[in-house]
Amino acid sequence: MAEIIQSPRGACALGGALAAVASINKAVPILHAGPGCGVQAFAGQLGNAGPNRTSYTPDSFPCTNMSQHEVVFGGIDHLREVVRGATEILNGDVYFVLTGCTSDIIGDDVDSLVDEFVKEGKPVTFANTGGLYGDGARGYEIFVEALAARIAPVTETKDEKLVNLFGIGPGLSKCWSGNIEEIARIIERLGLRVNTFFTRGEDYEKLLSSSAAFANIIISPHLLKEAESLWETRHGIKSFRYTGLPVGPTATTDFIRKVGEALGVDTAIVDRVTEEEESYFFDYASVTIGRLPTKKIAVVADAGTAIGLTRFLSDDYSQEVVRVIVTDNVLPEDQPLVRERLGGFQWAQNPEVFFLQDDYEIKQALEGDSFDMILGSSLEDEIVVPRGLQFMVVSIPTGPDMILNKAYAGYRGALTFVEDFIDACRPVHIPGISL
Amino acid sequence: MAKAIVTQNREDYPNTFYGGGGCCGESVNRFQSGCYNNVNRSFEQTKQCVQMSSVQVLTKIDDSLCVFHSPVGCTGCTSFINAFSKLLRVQMGRGAPRNIHYIATNMDEHDVVFGSTDKLIAAIAEGYRRYKPKVVFILASCASGIIGDNINAAAKQAEEQIGTKVIPIHCEGFRSQLNSTGIDTAFDAITGYLLDGTHPPKEDDLVNLFFPQSTTAYDRLEMAKIMGLFGKRANTVPDYATVDDILRIPAAAASIVACYIFGDHLAEWLKKEYGIPYEIIGLPIGLKNTDNYVRSLGKLFGQEDVAEAFIEKEHARIEKPLAELRKKLAGKRVLTGSGTSRSLSTALLAGDLGMEIVALQTPVLNNDVVREVGVLSEQHGDEFVLDISCVQPFELANIIKKYKVDFLIGFSTVSTMLGVPGIQTQGQYDFQQAGYDGILNLGEKIARLSANPTLQAHLRDRGYSPYSEEWLRKDPFSYLKKEEAV
Numbered sequence: 001m002a003e004i005i006q007s008p009r010g011a012c013a014l015g016g017a018l019a020a021v022a023s024i025n026k027a028v029p030i031l032h033a034g035p036g037c038g039v040q041a042f043a044g045q046l047g048n049a050g051p052n053r054t055s056y057t058p059d060s061f062p063c064t065n066m067s068q069h070e071v072v073f074g075g076i077d078h079l080r081e082v083v084r085g086a087t088e089i090l091n092g093d094v095y096f097v098l099t100g101c102t103s104d105i106i107g108d109d110v111d112s113l114v115d116e117f118v119k120e121g122k123p124v125t126f127a128n129t130g131g132l133y134g135d136g137a138r139g140y141e142i143f144v145e146a147l148a149a150r151i152a153p154v155t156e157t158k159d160e161k162l163v164n165l166f167g168i169g170p171g172l173s174k175c176w177s178g179n180i181e182e183i184a185r186i187i188e189r190l191g192l193r194v195n196t197f198f199t200r201g202e203d204y205e206k207l208l209s210s211s212a213a214f215a216n217i218i219i220s221p222h223l224l225k226e227a228e229s230l231w232e233t234r235h236g237i238k239s240f241r242y243t244g245l246p247v248g249p250t251a252t253t254d255f256i257r258k259v260g261e262a263l264g265v266d267t268a269i270v271d272r273v274t275e276e277e278e279s280y281f282f283d284y285a286s287v288t289i290g291r292l293p294t295k296k297i298a299v300v301a302d303a304g305t306a307i308g309l310t311r312f313l314s315d316d317y318s319q320e321v322v323r324v325i326v327t328d329n330v331l332p333e334d335q336p337l338v339r340e341r342l343g344g345f346q347w348a349q350n351p352e353v354f355f356l357q358d359d360y361e362i363k364q365a366l367e368g369d370s371f372d373m374i375l376g377s378s379l380e381d382e383i384v385v386p387r388g389l390q391f392m393v394v395s396i397p398t399g400p401d402m403i404l405n406k407a408y409a410g411y412r413g414a415l416t417f418v419e420d421f422i423d424a425c426r427p428v429h430i431p432g433i434s435l
Numbered sequence: 436m437a438k439a440i441v442t443q444n445r446e447d448y449p450n451t452f453y454g455g456g457g458c459c460g461e462s463v464n465r466f467q468s469g470c471y472n473n474v475n476r477s478f479e480q481t482k483q484c485v486q487m488s489s490v491q492v493l494t495k496i497d498d499s500l501c502v503f504h505s506p507v508g509c510t511g512c513t514s515f516i517n518a519f520s521k522l523l524r525v526q527m528g529r530g531a532p533r534n535i536h537y538i539a540t541n542m543d544e545h546d547v548v549f550g551s552t553d554k555l556i557a558a559i560a561e562g563y564r565r566y567k568p569k570v571v572f573i574l575a576s577c578a579s580g581i582i583g584d585n586i587n588a589a590a591k592q593a594e595e596q597i598g599t600k601v602i603p604i605h606c607e608g609f610r611s612q613l614n615s616t617g618i619d620t621a622f623d624a625i626t627g628y629l630l631d632g633t634h635p636p637k638e639d640d641l642v643n644l645f646f647p648q649s650t651t652a653y654d655r656l657e658m659a660k661i662m663g664l665f666g667k668r669a670n671t672v673p674d675y676a677t678v679d680d681i682l683r684i685p686a687a688a689a690s691i692v693a694c695y696i697f698g699d700h701l702a703e704w705l706k707k708e709y710g711i712p713y714e715i716i717g718l719p720i721g722l723k724n725t726d727n728y729v730r731s732l733g734k735l736f737g738q739e740d741v742a743e744a745f746i747e748k749e750h751a752r753i754e755k756p757l758a759e760l761r762k763k764l765a766g767k768r769v770l771t772g773s774g775t776s777r778s779l780s781t782a783l784l785a786g787d788l789g790m791e792i793v794a795l796q797t798p799v800l801n802n803d804v805v806r807e808v809g810v811l812s813e814q815h816g817d818e819f820v821l822d823i824s825c826v827q828p829f830e831l832a833n834i835i836k837k838y839k840v841d842f843l844i845g846f847s848t849v850s851t852m853l854g855v856p857g858i859q860t861q862g863q864y865d866f867q868q869a870g871y872d873g874i875l876n877l878g879e880k881i882a883r884l885s886a887n888p889t890l891q892a893h894l895r896d897r898g899y900s901p902y903s904e905e906w907l908r909k910d911p912f913s914y915l916k917k918e919e920a921v
Contacts, residue, residue, distance in 0.1 A: 001551075002541040004558040005507060006565075007517070007534060012508025028901070034577045034608035035825075036484025037508070044511025060828040060849065063481035067609050071581060078477075085478025085914055089829050089906040101506060101578040102609060105547060131506030132547050132578060359534065360565050378518060382533045399518050 002134075007359035007379055009327050009396055010172065011044030012131030014100050016139025018061070019046040019171035021096045023198035024207070028062065028092035032079045032110060033100025033130075035065040041100075045136045046171035048397035050404070062086040066102045075108050080116070087122055093204035097126035104130030123204065125151055135329055137302075140169030141224055148230040152211035155235075162213040163187065163263065164195045164237075166227070167220035168245070172328075173305045174398050178407030178416075179245065183219065186256060186410050189273045190265045211235045215263055219245060221303050221341060222334040244307025244341050248316040248414040249278045251308065277411040284415050285317075293425040297321045298366060299351075300376030301395035302328040305408075307341045309375060309394060312414055314348035322371050325354045325362055327395065373425070392424035439587050440627040442605070442620040445613040445696070445799070446473070452800040452823060453612045454920060456830065456912040459795070459808055460817030466805055473612075473920040482825040484608035486574055487512045488617030491648040493572045493604065493624075494535045495520055497677045500568035501537040504555050504586060505576030510539050516648075520675075522864055526652035529675045538562050542578050550582060552589040559593040559601060569678035570629065571601045580607035602628045613798060614825065615696040615775075622701040625673070625681060635686040642735075643690040643705070644669040645698025646718065647774060653867035658693065658719060658728070661870060664745055665732050685709045689735040693718050693728065694776040695803040717807065718776045719869045720877070721784030722750075749871040760878040761789035767885060768838065772796030772822070772831060772845035773861050779807045781844045781860055781877075786814045788878050793838045794820035796831060796845070820911070832902045833911040842885055853902075854895025856888035 010016070014033065018041045021029040031038050038061045062085065064070065064078050079097070086095055095117075099110055110126050117124035127146040129139050144166055165187070168180050177199045184194040195206045195213060216231055218224050221243035231237040240262040246255035253274045260270040297319055299306050303326050313319040324342050335355055343350030354365045359379060366374065366383060373390040374380050378399025384391040393399060394408070407413030446453050454473045455462065465471045490513050494501050503509050513535065521532035540558050542551055559571050571593070573586050586603040594601040602624045606617050642662060646655070659669040670687055672680055690702040690713035702713035714731035717724040726746050733742025767790045771782040778797045785792060792815040797804055800823045808821065820838065822830055828849040834840065835850050843850035847857030858880055860868065866880070867873045894900075 001545045001554070002543040004538055004554065004561065005541050006536070006538045006562075007514070008507035008510050008539050008541070010507070011511045012506045015508050015511060026901075031481060033481075034484055035482040035612075035614070036487050036512070036608045038481025039483055039487065040511035041508050042511070043515045044508055047511075048514055060480045063479060065479055065482050066577075067612060071577075071609050081477040082479065089478060089903060089914075090901045091903050092901070101547075101576070102581060105578060105581050131508040132542060132544050134543065135507055379534055381521070382531070385531055397514050397518070400522075 003358070005357050008135070009357070009377060009379070010048060010136040011041045012135060013133040013139035013142055014098060014129045014131055015041035015045030016136030016169060016172065017098050017127055017129040017143045018042060018139070019136065020140055020143040020169065020198065021098065022046060022061075023170040023177070024094075025201045025203040026091065026093040027204060028086055028090045028095045030083055030086050030095055030097045031061055031063040031100060032075060032097055032103045032108065033063060033066060034102050035063070035067070037100040038063050049171040049174060049176060050398060050402070062090070066100070071102060071106060074106065075103060076110075076113050079108070079110065079113055083113070083117060083124060087117075087124075094123045094125065094207070097124065098129045099126070101130040101132050104128055104132065137169060137172055137223055137328055140172060141227060144224055144227040145230055147207060147210060148227055148234055151207050152235065153208065155211050157212060158214040159212045160214050161191065162193050162195065162209070164210050164213045164216045165219070166216055166224055167218040168304070169223070170198050172396070173302050174393065174395055175403060175406050175408050175413070178405045179409035179413060181405065182407040182410035182413045183246070186252065186273070186277065187217065187259065190256070190260060190269055192263070192265070211237070213237060215240060217242070217259060219304065221307065221338050222330050243337060244311065245304045245409050247308035247409050247417065248312035249281045249411060250315040251311050252410050252414075253278060281411045281414060285418060288418055288422060291422055292318060293422060295319050295373045295390070295425065296371040297373045297375055298323040298325070298371040299394070300325045300327060300362060300366070300374060300380055302326070303330050303338045305395055307338065308409060309417070310342055310351065311345070312417070314345040316414070317418070320348060321351045323354075323365070324351045325356055325365050327357055327362065327377075329357060330355050390425055392421060440623050442616065442623045444611040445616045445619065446611060448801070450801055453798065453825070454915070455800065455823040456915060457821065458817075459812065459819050459821040462800070462821045463805055463808060463817070466800060471800065474915045474918070475920045476824075476827065476914045477916055478829070478914040480827050480829060483614040485611050485614055485617035485620065486576065486606040486608055488614045489574060489604050489606040489621040491516060492618055492621035492673055494537060495675055496570070496673050496681065497675055498569040499536070499678065500562045500566055500571045501535070501574055502555065502558050502562060502571060503537060503539040503574045503576065504542065504551075504579040504584065505539060505574070506542045506578060507539045509574075509576045510537060513537055519862075519864065523652050524675060526864070527655065527675065536562070536566050536568065542576070547578060547582055550584055552584050552586070555584070555586065555589050556593045556596065560596055563597040563599060569599065571597075571599060572624070573601065573603045575603070575605050575607045577608045580609065600628060615799070618697050619700050622698065626701060626704050629678070629681055630685060633682055633685060635683050637688070638683070638686045639688050640667050641670050641683070641687040642667045643684055643687045643702070644671050644693065645690065645701065646693040647697045647776060649774065649777065649861045650718070651864050651866065651868065654869035654873065657867060657870040657873065661729060662732060665736050665738050665741060667732070667736065685711070687711060689713060691716065691728070691731060695801070696775050696799065715803070717783075718780040720777070720780035720873060722787045722874060723783050723810070724780050725870055725874070753871050753875055756875050757787065757878070760875070760882055763882045764878070764885065765789040766791060767841040768793045770794040770796070770831065770835060770840045770843045770845070770850070772826060772843070775799045775804060777860060778845065779804065782811055783807075784874060784877060785844060786811065787874060788881065790842065791815060792819050793840055794822060794834045796822040796824060796826065798825045799823070822911070829902060829906070830911045832900065833907055833909065836907045837911060842881060844881070851891050852894055852900035854888070854891045856884045856891050858884055
């Protein structure tokens, strides 16, 4: 039984799945859900992460708006009308039915309804994504599982240069799309091609070609375990997993070397790419030395972001991270790995680590005076003013900041992070005045 | 918690319709002759739900706690309201930003199968331990409603346990076609559970001011400022009000309802129970509704002369710049759409600016709307399109193309992708729309956006609108069902 959560950081399974589908070019989500679900799920997930990507059908998803009538008599007939209408009204390469709690609880047979359209040759598919199945991250997992189980055709032919990139779910973290693009950029420098699915205008074609990839790269310590085994059993595609977002030269080079090893990339290419990228980073990073902050920091973020930023600040940028609060749902069996990845630095001390989703408990864990800066979500702003702490938004909900293609991951993203970090370290932050 | 309160759904009111569309003259005729019927859409886009409207009223009561008996997703809008309310709190001078206190019971598959009122009661007890709220609201969800969790009984049990009022809000998303039912549900809870039987000492200079929650801080302050001319203070409940402020609602000398669907219930109840007079006006946006606001204050307090003098002075003050704006905007074809009151007010404003109304979208068709549409028809004729929907952008896209709309006032995404400039009037917090300065302010913005729609043109040319050509050629109301809704 899931614990109660004060001020949840993100939406439900529908929110995570909707964020994924809405981020695919010319994919049309169709919600078989209650009247508020489209707005709630969109606002709670993708909207709370930027919004760094407008969807193809912004704020106007087809929806059955299930009312008492459907609750009592079932909603399949109306869903049939709405799917029919969507295929007539909205240009789409694929129509993706996503269910909400109402449909999942009353047990509407969406699978059979979708089959009717598939038999007509219409590109319609579905996933059961009711909020009762979990949070936004779970919704992203359900999407990737549906991709492996239902959408990607089984094929023996594999493209030895094509990889699928998973683990950074739309709307699950700040800068998710920029981070995907930066990591794809670096992997492509190794001579590979990357399906990112959710960025660079990628469309349904990439979903279909995913089963022709020869490997998956999963960037997450804990997500997509079920999907990982589905890819292997159904498509014979093995996954290389990197446990945390690679941010900065030390982590990104470690990531690239391990990718190279796992996927059999020529070491000469790996050496050349990492050398060039590291030089690019340090050429700029060296310029910041006159304003190098000396901060004691508390990080409040999802596991992937927390690992990425903590490792970068500790291993590359001479800062001291003293406390880390991991705010997404990391199961007890995954916590030791995440904890391990939040420590073991070359010089820096290991921070205290907490796993908390409830805002009240998070705020309690942020008491004390062992740090002078918080890297967290917009929910932390209320404590920084009275306590005179410095503050930077690095996790969801991000609040009013406009985030487009900004990245914190990789080599170039780490430079953007440094820019924002030093800006946030100004002694007095008055809008319009540079101090 | 003494009794269970059942709020009537808005669509069950007499003369209240939520679904339809067509020529306005013809729609009004059918309405007036009692032949209007609700029709559902066979295709529809996501709407807003009852719960979203309830939380807009309740979450901002300062010393309250909201417990969402739902999966976490049902707090999606509340997380946005939270961000908006922190800003508004600072803009309104109500202190440092702080997060709204709300807890989700995080209902999962296990809870759905076995029921979860125990967890709900535990969440309330834990929330009470944390913040000692003066009142706790339980917000129902589709999930809790379908599985039949008895939140009334849970409220009673929790109330006995913590010794503080626990109020069940029946805002299950599926219960009503109109999200405005959620506003009534919330206000009925305030009257039935908090105000009933209270008799605070009268405050003759206090006026309850009810307005939709999308109203910007600048608009709130402008309304309060105008009220000051009559020597009155605005009691802008329930925004950032404490429970004690709420309990002062019956102390007021009068109520002003600046919306056709927000607070009208409460004002009527206050009149019945306490004899407090009230006036329902539209949002004071545009000349007519701003004048209305000023006049209604004059009428309520016997200061008609003050009202008329102020109106005359303000009209004279803005006459010249308004004439300049009219020159720039004359003849531009406009679609307005949003919530009921904002749609109608901004349509009137468009008329002030010399623009021509070609279509109006409103979630509700009722007596208020028909009266205001009549006013609009005097200026714009009765041929314009009336779309009765909770924002169905696919119909608006069609109307924009078919009727060659030049400008959209409302939710502007749909027009932008079609190359037509628009202004987002809801969810904006950085500019004044209400009052006489609001007319010039909105007018300036509309004129500037009209003068340079470059981004819109680029997006149109690059095919960012998802709507098919085939659809844009059809009748905009092709997906209205033939039979009456049941």
